[in-house]
Amino acid sequence: MSQDTKRLLDLARQNDVLDDAEVRRLVLAAGVSDSKRLQEVASRAVLGKSVQRWEYPFEHRTSGGDIELGKTYQGQLFQLSEEDLTKHLLAVGQSGSGKTTLFYSLLDGVGEPFWVFDLKRDYRHLLRRRGGLLVLPWSELRFNPLRPPEGVSPRRWAQVFSEIFGHATALLSGSKNYLMKRVIQLYQLYELFEDVSPPFPSLHELELLVEVEKVNFVRKSSDYRDTLLNRLEAMNLVAGTVFDCSQGYGVEELLQRDVVFEFDGLSRDVQNFLMEVLFAYVFEYRLAQGHRGSGLRHLFVLDEGKRVFSVYKERQDASGIPEIDELTAKMREFGEGLVVGDQEASKLTDSIKANTYTKFLLPTGDRKQFEAVAESMDLSERQAEFASELGTGEAVVQVGNGGPVPVKLDNYQIQKDVSDADLQELMEEKWRRLEYEERSFTKQFELKVAPNRSTDLDTDEVVDDPEEEEDSLSSEAERLLMSVVERPFAPLTERYEDRFSSRYKGNKAKSELAEKRFVTERQVRDPEGQRKLLQPTQKGRQYAEEELDLDTKERGRGGVVHSYWQNRIKTVFDEAGWNTSLEHQDADVYTSMGNTELAVEVAMGDNPREVEHVQKHLDNGIDVVWVACRNQDTLEGLRERLEEQELLGSSVVLRPVRHFNNVDNPPV
Numbered sequence: 001m002s003q004d005t006k007r008l009l010d011l012a013r014q015n016d017v018l019d020d021a022e023v024r025r026l027v028l029a030a031g032v033s034d035s036k037r038l039q040e041v042a043s044r045a046v047l048g049k050s051v052q053r054w055e056y057p058f059e060h061r062t063s064g065g066d067i068e069l070g071k072t073y074q075g076q077l078f079q080l081s082e083e084d085l086t087k088h089l090l091a092v093g094q095s096g097s098g099k100t101t102l103f104y105s106l107l108d109g110v111g112e113p114f115w116v117f118d119l120k121r122d123y124r125h126l127l128r129r130r131g132g133l134l135v136l137p138w139s140e141l142r143f144n145p146l147r148p149p150e151g152v153s154p155r156r157w158a159q160v161f162s163e164i165f166g167h168a169t170a171l172l173s174g175s176k177n178y179l180m181k182r183v184i185q186l187y188q189l190y191e192l193f194e195d196v197s198p199p200f201p202s203l204h205e206l207e208l209l210v211e212v213e214k215v216n217f218v219r220k221s222s223d224y225r226d227t228l229l230n231r232l233e234a235m236n237l238v239a240g241t242v243f244d245c246s247q248g249y250g251v252e253e254l255l256q257r258d259v260v261f262e263f264d265g266l267s268r269d270v271q272n273f274l275m276e277v278l279f280a281y282v283f284e285y286r287l288a289q290g291h292r293g294s295g296l297r298h299l300f301v302l303d304e305g306k307r308v309f310s311v312y313k314e315r316q317d318a319s320g321i322p323e324i325d326e327l328t329a330k331m332r333e334f335g336e337g338l339v340v341g342d343q344e345a346s347k348l349t350d351s352i353k354a355n356t357y358t359k360f361l362l363p364t365g366d367r368k369q370f371e372a373v374a375e376s377m378d379l380s381e382r383q384a385e386f387a388s389e390l391g392t393g394e395a396v397v398q399v400g401n402g403g404p405v406p407v408k409l410d411n412y413q414i415q416k417d418v419s420d421a422d423l424q425e426l427m428e429e430k431w432r433r434l435e436y437e438e439r440s441f442t443k444q445f446e447l448k449v450a451p452n453r454s455t456d457l458d459t460d461e462v463v464d465d466p467e468e469e470e471d472s473l474s475s476e477a478e479r480l481l482m483s484v485v486e487r488p489f490a491p492l493t494e495r496y497e498d499r500f501s502s503r504y505k506g507n508k509a510k511s512e513l514a515e516k517r518f519v520t521e522r523q524v525r526d527p528e529g530q531r532k533l534l535q536p537t538q539k540g541r542q543y544a545e546e547e548l549d550l551d552t553k554e555r556g557r558g559g560v561v562h563s564y565w566q567n568r569i570k571t572v573f574d575e576a577g578w579n580t581s582l583e584h585q586d587a588d589v590y591t592s593m594g595n596t597e598l599a600v601e602v603a604m605g606d607n608p609r610e611v612e613h614v615q616k617h618l619d620n621g622i623d624v625v626w627v628a629c630r631n632q633d634t635l636e637g638l639r640e641r642l643e644e645q646e647l648l649g650s651s652v653v654l655r656p657v658r659h660f661n662n663v664d665n666p667p668v
Helices: 001-014 021-032 036-053 100-107 124-128 154-166 174-188 203-212 219-238 269-287 322-334 351-356 367-376 381-387 419-434 445-447 475-488 492-499 503-515 538-546 562-576 608-619 632-644 658-662
Strands: 067-072 077-080 089-092 114-118 134-137 259-262 298-302 336-342 358-361 394-399 403-411 519-526 529-537 579-582 589-593 595-605 622-631 651-658
Touching: 021 174, 036 608, 067 100, 067 358, 067 503, 089 100, 089 367, 100 298, 100 336, 100 403, 114 269, 134 419, 134 579, 154 174, 154 269, 154 403, 174 203, 174 269, 174 445, 203 351, 219 269, 259 503, 269 322, 269 336, 269 492, 322 336, 322 351, 322 658, 358 367, 367 381, 367 394, 403 608, 419 503, 475 492, 475 503, 475 538, 492 503, 492 529, 503 519, 519 562, 529 562, 562 579, 562 595, 595 608, 608 622, 622 632, 632 651, 651 658
Parallel strands: 089 336, 089 358, 114 259, 114 298, 134 259, 298 336, 595 622, 622 651
Antiparallel strands: 067 077, 067 403, 358 394, 394 403, 519 529, 579 589, 589 595
């Protein structure tokens, strides 16, 4: 090969024009011919193509699909298909580059349900364009990660849960194995290996089990226990009421809806855990149901990918390959698409970069981040140089094995003006309709783990630090606390309407009371749906007495849910014309009419003490004893206990508390 031909070949290669058929033919002919004329023609062709390539170093490519995202630099529509999304998508760009706007357009064009994990409250604004959207701030979320997905065995879920929890909270292999053993032990105490049905243990029961666990004097075992207990305590404390349930909202039903999960305000570990466990939960559910097949079923969107797909955790040999990395490759087989965005590609796992079929490179402010994406897209030197000059709303996109193409993205117009008050107004009715089951113990768990702890779970309060300085409250928070003490059973919405000019101000006051541990939030189901109640803590009662000069004497005993049902039942009997009182004859509710005496006990859980109360009332000459049970599981458990003691009969009646919701047609 002559020097002239070699220079021509190097020039063609340098400017990415060797894939042009005409150039290849001319360079080859020039290389095998001594014709000066032919070499000049080849040289002019290479130079001409090189100039064109320098200005636009990409092939003219078309795209197909129903999701329109913008136009190429040649004015052609750029589209993706839902099939493309089943193979996952990655978008990398600095803040303000147009990444979130791209995701808005993407979600607007998708015909299947999606879930967005939102850490910055960016996606609530889609309510203005998508009326069926459900936005769930974490304070409204109820989810029990220890309830296995439908069709998944407890033993398998114990392994998956332990891996996910360990990855999210940076547990090493030893601590993860210790965790898995405790989860299996907990499932045994809830008899889930014999019958996978409610009740299910929550993270609070797991924390309690680990707390009372006797550790032998082997240092390693003690270290594992202490490390795990530290993670669980922090998780349950920070997450508030998220995990405070036996069964949370039906994940299987939520998969049929467009949902934005707002995790802003939670700690990093809790955010990571919730995102990862929901990924795993959906995958295991799809696997168990055999939902294989082509086509998009559902889409996940995560705008801060490194939170879940962290390269640092991927490189921790001691903790093994993260479960979430394994799921990324497997999800596509079940129609679960994944859209991931981030500002820092170098901090993303190699797995997410390798397992995303479509990649968007938007403007990046850091050379290291730019090169990490350019390398994964295999951009040529000139293509990378072109991409480094992109402006806001522009991207270089690669779909599958096709060549990259620059795209001017559509500017999705949306007003980002949905405030917390707006969200409350728009979503409150939807939140009220979401159902969940409150926590409860089994006999086995109570006997072996919590024999001295009340199953009336709504009485739990935060223990205050005696050395902690007294918190002061804003005037709005004081106003709400006063309402809670004076009217303990009023629903939150009613309190807001009576005491505040807007729901936003009322919700802000509630958040202040909750954050400073003056109140805890509970829920009951009344005739109109879920009613939110606020229960003063010891700290809240002390403040109300000393600073607000209020009488904090409780109307009933136990927690606010227990007291609510005591007063509700009394109202029902009063309306029926009976002579009724609370705490008389040592009964939750005592009522009489003529020669008939009836005692009602409100049972929050399947507790042996309830049987003792029944026996005591019968021994004291009470004619009829009713046990009003919080839920069906409590009723069935107490029925078995009473039958064992031969107490169940015409003088002892079990009823669900919900039967007392209808004052017009009371169960008397």
